[in-house]
């Protein structure tokens with residue numbers, strides 16, 4: 001059900017399985033990453049790091065696809081771009097653990113998703129990948145942690161993925177109502 005005051009792009013955004021391999025313009029990818037950079041962060045640390053590849057660099061792109069669980073490879077390999085999000089887990093000013101690094105990287109990703117959607121670009125995030133493979137490939141130390149991998153592109157016609165996966169794209173995924181996750185004064189008291 002539509003929420004009257006919630007921004008349209010927030011309500012309409014969704015994560016498809018069917019992607020078109022059509023190129024996403026560089027200016028759109030740039031705008032998405034720039035939007036990510038506007039996110040708030042603990043101590044303004046901006047701990048997020050993004051590395052991406054597109055089908056135009058097929059060798060690297062396929063290496064990225066190889067990081068994914070097989071169930072994700074099936075559909076994600078058709079997307080035009082793959083973006084890997086990482087988080088710097090130590091504060092730059094004192095070297096101590098930044099326990100908000102993942103939180104803040106998630107906020108940057110949220111900006112990226114919404115900016116993408118406003119430009120007609122879809123993003124599907126994945127936790128189903130091997131962090132070990134990513135760490136090894138990029139030679140990461142323990143201060144830079146892979147967070148998620150995103151498939152990015154224009155919406156597809158469903159022909160390149162198994163029908164049962166495309167079927168999932170027919171319906172939007174259900175969301176909890178606000179009173180299921182928001183409370184007023186006490187956790188036993190629904191917010192509205």
Ligand SMILES: Cc1cc2nc3c(=O)[nH]c(=O)nc-3n(C[C@H](O)[C@H](O)[C@H](O)COP(=O)(O)O)c2cc1C
Nearest residue numbers: 013014015016072124125126127128129148172173
């Ligand atoms: C951190 C994270 C990890 C996810 N991992 C996967 C994944 O490995 N495979 C997958 O198909 N979808 C994955 N998803 C997509 C979610 O299933 C999807 O966002 C959720 O069902 C809500 O749907 P919506 O994005 O269309 O609103 C992930 C989403 C997030 C935020």
